[in-house]
Amino acid sequence: xxxxxxxxxxxxxxPLVVIAAVIGVAAIAFAYTAGWLSPHRLTPKKLVAALxxxxxxxxxxxxxxxxxxxxxxxxxxxxxxxxLSKAPVFVRGQYPVVGRFNLATADANAADAxxxxxxxxxxxxTPGGQEWxxxxxxxPIFPVSxxxxxxxxxxxxxxxxxxxxKNFIGAHPEFLTFVGWAKTGAWTGSYAEERYNSxxxxxxxxxSGTRHTIRWSFIPxxxxxxxxxxxxxxxxxxxxxxxxxxxxxAGPQHWSLVITVADPGDPTADPNKAWPEDRRTVNVGTLxxxxxxxxxxxxxxDINFDPTVLPSGITTSDDPFPAARSAAYSRSYxxxxxxxxxYPRTAxxxxx
Amino acid sequence: xxxSRTRFAAPQRLLHWLMAVCILSMLFxxxxxxxTVAPKYLTLVQxxxxxxxxxxxxxxxxxxLRLYYGAPALPADLxxxxxxxxxLSQYIFYALMIAMPLIGWAMLxxxxxxxxxxxxxxxxxxxxxxxxxxxxxxxxxHYLALAFFGLILMHFGAMLFxxxxxxxxxxxxxxxxxxxxxxx
Numbered sequence: 001x002x003x004x005x006x007x008x009x010x011x012x013x014x015p016l017v018v019i020a021a022v023i024g025v026a027a028i029a030f031a032y033t034a035g036w037l038s039p040h041r042l043t044p045k046k047l048v049a050a051l052x053x054x055x056x057x058x059x060x061x062x063x064x065x066x067x068x069x070x071x072x073x074x075x076x077x078x079x080x081x082x083x084l085s086k087a088p089v090f091v092r093g094q095y096p097v098v099g100r101f102n103l104a105t106a107d108a109n110a111a112d113a114x115x116x117x118x119x120x121x122x123x124x125x126t127p128g129g130q131e132w133x134x135x136x137x138x139x140p141i142f143p144v145s146x147x148x149x150x151x152x153x154x155x156x157x158x159x160x161x162x163x164x165x166k167n168f169i170g171a172h173p174e175f176l177t178f179v180g181w182a183k184t185g186a187w188t189g190s191y192a193e194e195r196y197n198s199x200x201x202x203x204x205x206x207x208s209g210t211r212h213t214i215r216w217s218f219i220p221x222x223x224x225x226x227x228x229x230x231x232x233x234x235x236x237x238x239x240x241x242x243x244x245x246x247x248x249x250a251g252p253q254h255w256s257l258v259i260t261v262a263d264p265g266d267p268t269a270d271p272n273k274a275w276p277e278d279r280r281t282v283n284v285g286t287l288x289x290x291x292x293x294x295x296x297x298x299x300x301x302d303i304n305f306d307p308t309v310l311p312s313g314i315t316t317s318d319d320p321f322p323a324a325r326s327a328a329y330s331r332s333y334x335x336x337x338x339x340x341x342x343y344p345r346t347a348x349x350x351x352x
Numbered sequence: 353x354x355x356s357r358t359r360f361a362a363p364q365r366l367l368h369w370l371m372a373v374c375i376l377s378m379l380f381x382x383x384x385x386x387x388t389v390a391p392k393y394l395t396l397v398q399x400x401x402x403x404x405x406x407x408x409x410x411x412x413x414x415x416x417l418r419l420y421y422g423a424p425a426l427p428a429d430l431x432x433x434x435x436x437x438x439x440l441s442q443y444i445f446y447a448l449m450i451a452m453p454l455i456g457w458a459m460l461x462x463x464x465x466x467x468x469x470x471x472x473x474x475x476x477x478x479x480x481x482x483x484x485x486x487x488x489x490x491x492x493x494h495y496l497a498l499a500f501f502g503l504i505l506m507h508f509g510a511m512l513f514x515x516x517x518x519x520x521x522x523x524x525x526x527x528x529x530x531x532x533x534x535x536x
Contacts, residue, residue, distance in 0.1 A: 014516075015512070015516035015517050018512060018516060019508075019509050019512045019516070022508055023505050026504075026505060033380045033384045033387075034383035035388070041387065041388065043387045043388065044386065044388075045387075047389055129466065129474060129476075131466050302464055302483060303464055304463065304464075306465075316391075316394060320390070323392075323393045326393065326397075330386075333463065334486075334487075337484075340484065340487075
């Protein structure tokens with residue numbers, strides 16, 4: 001028997017090299033894009049990990065602003081905001097709000113008197129399903145000017161190097177403005193007496209398409225009463241939550257939403273820099289907090305107060321923080337929702 | 353289902369290459385966006401969502417075209433394991449193209465995020481809010497994306513293998529233009 005003269009063609013090395021090169025280049029490009037080849041890239045993972053206290057994060061809780069309490073209420077727009085933004089939330093009317101008062105700490109069990117910065121998260125929904133989410137704090141400025149600066153602050157705060165903070169301040173002198181407020185700003189005994197500021201700038205787009213760079217603040221109707229930190233330390237670890245629960249049960253609490261419009265040249269990209277006092281402001285409506293609910297089974301628990309969830313008519317500005325916050329909040333949300341068993345709902349609780 | 357055609361029909365080839373660009377972009381945008389806190393994060397997320405829905409729509413059209421036109425027969429002399437891999441990979445590609453956007457959409461729904469496409473246009477929620485479902489879907493989305501890219505790398509390899517080593521006409525069934533040595 002003769003073998004068939006047709007034998008398989010010998011495989012030449014050239015094509016194999018081409019195949020390996022194509023696959024290799026594609027794989028390397030993918031790995032680079034994913035950050036696997038860039039250990040110095042500031043990733044959401046690194047930023048969120050840097051927030052964790054020495055004992056590790058509070059499992060099942062937000063990675064920052066971990067301690068908080070839910071509320072529901074309404075936002076009543078007076079119509080004045082429509083001159084600045086076409087967002088439906090500024091059309092005269094009442095819109096439901098889910099929100100959260102909170103403390104700027106990664107420790108869900110922190111004593112209320114120990115935390116300098118207090119926050120407010122809100123979600124306002126309008127008919128048609130558009131939503132405006134925001135997370136604000138009571139400090140008048142942000143501690144640093146850039147997300148990289150914030151990471152450097154977290155790293156320096158956690159460092160055992162005695163010179164770490166000194167070196168950080170040398171590189172980020174703007175932090176001293178924040179320290180000035182932290183040392184001299186008044187403390188109050190209630191979430192209801194705080195003014196909550198967006199700090200970051202955003203852009204309002206009006207009906208004609210004109211863009212206005214703005215910041216906003218929720219200004220309390222309640223008169224702030226200054227109390228010394230020593231006096232607050234004598235109160236219970238959860239006095240803020242107990243106080244706001246009793247206060248709202250006794251009567252709804254109100255804040256005015258005031259928009260501040262930047263002039264050309266104002267530092268719109270730097271939440272560490274306040275704008276001059278004489279900037280135009282517009283009172284666009286009133287937030288009314290009607291009911292307080294513990295977070296464990298409350299309506300704010302599963303909401304990520306991502307400041308880039310915006311209705312049409314509001315968009316981000318040249319401020320780099322909302323993007324960084326959105327990326328980090330998402331990471332925090334993915335972590336904490338995967339740990340829900342560490343923060344169980346009560347047996348009878350849960351959603352109605 | 354096969355056809356006597358030696359190439360995929362023109363609408364099938366057009367969709368294949370259009371979706372190749374979309375899906376590769378989508379996978380790079382996906383791994384890129386979750387690894388940065390820079391302002392481009394928001395831009396990437398804003399592309400990721402509508403592009404995912406566009407891929408879902410295109411995949412459904414492509415499935416209908418596939419059922420209508422069929423596919424060219426594989427060469428008779430193709431070894432059985434390669435034939436099996438070729439057929440299996442097509443099922444997996446279709447499953448991923450349809451499932452990935454749906455998982456992404458469901459994942460956002462379970463996390464109570466609005467699913468915003470362009471401007472004020474947004475999609476309804478397709479799942480109740482649930483941390484457990486969100487976690488399951490998020491992990492599935494993540495690992496399937498990595499598997500999808502791995503499958504595409506194998507697809508690259510297979511395509512070049514058929515073209516450069518076997519030169520058996522399979523590459524030409526989907527080639528955007530006819531090459532001179534197409535067997536016929």
